[in-house]
Amino acid sequence: MKIKRRKVAKKILKTYTSHFGFSEPYKLLIDGTFAKRALDNKVRIDDQVKNYFGKNIKLYTTECVINELTVLGKQLYGALCICKKMEIYDCGHKGSKMAKGCLKHIIEKGNEDKFFIATNDKQVSSFANSIPGTPLVYIVGNTIVLDKPSENTSKAAEADLRAATDLTTHEQKILKQIRMEEKKIAPVLHKRKVIKGPNPLSMKKKSTAKEAKTGAKPAEEGESSKNGNKKSKKRRVKLSAHAKMAVLAKMKELTA
Numbered sequence: 001m002k003i004k005r006r007k008v009a010k011k012i013l014k015t016y017t018s019h020f021g022f023s024e025p026y027k028l029l030i031d032g033t034f035a036k037r038a039l040d041n042k043v044r045i046d047d048q049v050k051n052y053f054g055k056n057i058k059l060y061t062t063e064c065v066i067n068e069l070t071v072l073g074k075q076l077y078g079a080l081c082i083c084k085k086m087e088i089y090d091c092g093h094k095g096s097k098m099a100k101g102c103l104k105h106i107i108e109k110g111n112e113d114k115f116f117i118a119t120n121d122k123q124v125s126s127f128a129n130s131i132p133g134t135p136l137v138y139i140v141g142n143t144i145v146l147d148k149p150s151e152n153t154s155k156a157a158e159a160d161l162r163a164a165t166d167l168t169t170h171e172q173k174i175l176k177q178i179r180m181e182e183k184k185i186a187p188v189l190h191k192r193k194v195i196k197g198p199n200p201l202s203m204k205k206k207s208t209a210k211e212a213k214t215g216a217k218p219a220e221e222g223e224s225s226k227n228g229n230k231k232s233k234k235r236r237v238k239l240s241a242h243a244k245m246a247v248l249a250k251m252k253e254l255t256a
């Protein structure tokens with residue numbers, strides 16, 4: 001089960017590394033809801049996260065998250081302690097926003113620093129799912145789950161893949177031109193082959209030589225002179241049909 005989950009996680013990770021510019025070291029941005037759930041369910045964030053992402057991962061939170069947890073007091077003291085162990089990411093709000101608003105704003109700005117958003121807040125999750133290329137991490141039971149890409153993310157990844165493999169219209173025009181050029185060149189090459197291939201001149205020479213010796217018209221290729229003469233006689237009649245007509249016409253003239 002665990003191996004299967006890790007395989008699935010690897011595939012999900014690849015979506016983000018291949019199409020949305022995520023790379024190692026991976027960064028996880030953790031909010032109070034995630035930290036609280038981890039504490040309640042005795043999830044060791046460090047260990048589990050490394051199972052998914054490998055050792056090359058850094059955990060972050062924001063000043064806004066720390067501030068909110070501090071204000072909320074005793075109930076969230078444990079979560080506050082967990083978050084204080086993380087590095088503080090400079091969200092630019094200087095602690096002025098609620099955690100929800102802080103995370104949403106980071107996502108809205110395009111998640112420039114490529115965070116995996118670690119939250120159990122449904123509002124933040126659904127907002128993250130509405131923005132393509134925003135990876136989500138949450139806790140179910142005692143397990144950290146790397147959420148499968150949202151529909152928006154999957155569509156954007158497919159579009160990115162198509163863009164990489166499809167030719168632009170301009171490239172398609174160039175390809176057409178190349179094919180047209182190839183068609184123009186092809187017959188020329190063919191003609192050259194025809195010229196190079198057979199050896200008609202040598203054959204003619206042979207036949208004319210035979211003709212000179214035998215005193216007959218050209219023989220068939222490779223045939224003996226006797227057979228060649230017989231065949232050539234027959235053929236001569238066939239070939240000179242017009243001449244034969246002319247001869248017959250002349251004969252009529254003579255007999256008349």
Ligand SMILES: [Zn+2]
Pocket residue numbers: 062063064065091092093094095096097102103
């Ligand atoms: Zn903030």
